[in-house]
Amino acid sequence: MMAKVETKEEGISPEPVEIKKTKKSKKKTTTSEKPFLETITGIGPTTRQRLETAGYGSREAIALATRAQLTEISGIAEKTAALLIREARVQFDLGLKKGTDYEEAAKTRVKLTTGSKAFDKLIGGGFETGSVTEVAGENGCGKTQIAHQLAVNCVKYLDQDVIWIDSEGTFRFNRIVQMAEALDIDPDTVLSRITVGRAYNSEHQMALTEEALTMVPNIGLIIVDSLMSHFRSEFAGRGTLAERQQLIGKYLAFIAKQAEIMNCVGVVTNQVSAKPEAMFFGDPNKPVGGNIVGHTVTTRIFIRKGKAVKRTASLTKSPELPDGKIEFAITTEGVRDFTSK
Ligand SMILES: Nc1ncnc2c1ncn2[C@@H]1O[C@H](COP(=O)(O)OP(=O)(O)OP(=O)(O)O)[C@@H](O)[C@H]1O
Ligand SMILES: [Mg+2]
Incomplete structure (x- = not known):
């Protein structure tokens, strides 16, 4: 429905x-x-x-x-x-x-661990409840893997339910099973606490998000993987850009409000677009979606792929933490610290 x-x-x-x-x-x-x-x-x-x-x-x-x-x-x-x-x-x-x-409210905020101590330290202990964090990076850098790990960790450590809005068809139950087994938690319990909404277009994506947020009883984490893919393909022409940005802004603001009210972790993943002209002036890759996404999310993390399991995570926006960069790993067990053995 x-x-x-x-x-x-x-x-x-x-x-x-x-x-x-x-x-x-x-x-x-x-x-x-x-x-x-x-x-x-x-x-x-x-x-x-x-x-x-x-x-x-x-x-x-x-x-x-x-x-x-x-x-x-x-x-x-x-x-x-x-x-x-x-x-x-x-x-x-x-x-x-x-x-x-605010001091009181901050005490109710909870940190959801990533599975890597270094990663957690970079972002002040983990993904925080009450706001939205964007995880951006190029294809295959591990955004969806991180999302799977957060889902398992939400059930294991917060004992709360997960909403997963899947716009790319990349939710994999077997990755949840592998990561749950690695943490000694019953995979079926974890799977039963994740509500997945497979979104086929941007309107469907917004409707599913809204529906899931009203239906799921004890939300600890809402993941939108990925935020922009439908909006990008549907609003391709320049003429529709303003409309697209307005919709995305409202969609993200809605998720942010809900994350705050329900005190749950909000996570949106985002692709990057190569900007050739930026090659010589710092970062050639920029998260897509423009300023509206950057402004609306509270925290922004940028993932880069290294050799084999190695990844780097950069914190590029936080209201209370300095920017920084760390190494971590994505393994069959999930997100872990990187060790160069
Ligand atoms: N079972 C596994 N064991 C170890 N590593 C894995 C496993 N499954 C996936 N990976 C790693 O994760 C990568 C894919 O990452 P992921 O799907 O999270 O990328 P993404 O950032 O979401 O990309 P996209 O932008 O295309 O959605 C694989 O290339 C591989 O390196
Ligand atoms: Mg992905």
């Missing part, structure tokens, strides 16, 4: 997303409470129905909406939109915060 994708306003429709209570999450859950819209005085059944139809039936969806989005719905006045958003944000705790609140 395919979920609806609304391409007009948010690019990705702000369907009601039920916030699950995890061990780490402090967010309130809506399940046993009165529906949000019924708690607001002055919102009658007609308005309620209109909001629900447009995908703004829940407190979470409204808390994350903008005034412009709500006033686009017929019959919703500016004042009503403002009231709804304010109330939803107060209830949902999305309003202004103190620096100390």
